[in-house]
Amino acid sequence: MTPSSARPRVLGLVAHDRMKDDLVDWARGWAERLEGLALFATGTTGARVAEALPGLEVTRLLSGPLGGDQQLGAMIAEGRIDALIFFVDPLSPHPHDVDVKALIRVATLADIPFACNRATADAVMRALV
Numbered sequence: 001m002t003p004s005s006a007r008p009r010v011l012g013l014v015a016h017d018r019m020k021d022d023l024v025d026w027a028r029g030w031a032e033r034l035e036g037l038a039l040f041a042t043g044t045t046g047a048r049v050a051e052a053l054p055g056l057e058v059t060r061l062l063s064g065p066l067g068g069d070q071q072l073g074a075m076i077a078e079g080r081i082d083a084l085i086f087f088v089d090p091l092s093p094h095p096h097d098v099d100v101k102a103l104i105r106v107a108t109l110a111d112i113p114f115a116c117n118r119a120t121a122d123a124v125m126r127a128l129v
Ligand SMILES: O=C(CO)COP(=O)(O)O
Pocket: 014, 015, 016, 017, 041, 042, 043, 044, 045, 046, 062, 063, 064, 065, 068, 069, 100
């Protein structure tokens, strides 16, 4: 995570449905710093962030349950994501739980900074920008 490297840092953004308001609120607080990063998000998360913060350029992947988590996981496996912010809902079941687990697994395997909640997301951002 050298700030002087040529390409912008690439951040993955994901939030489960009941966590999307929290992620949007978190992104608002970091908006200025997020502008300097390349942002990739699962479909609905990306739409929510882009709608709330029109100044941010967010590349939207497929919606999570339709393959977006897997797309992000593939990018991580290819070394194309520097850090992942994933606001996980710990109280709801998800039909695509296997995809969620795979995303968490590949982020762990790739040893990238990876935040599952807001406090850790703040710490990751402080380290990243
Ligand atoms: O389901 C998700 C993460 O597992 C998020 O996907 P969306 O951003 O498309 O809602």
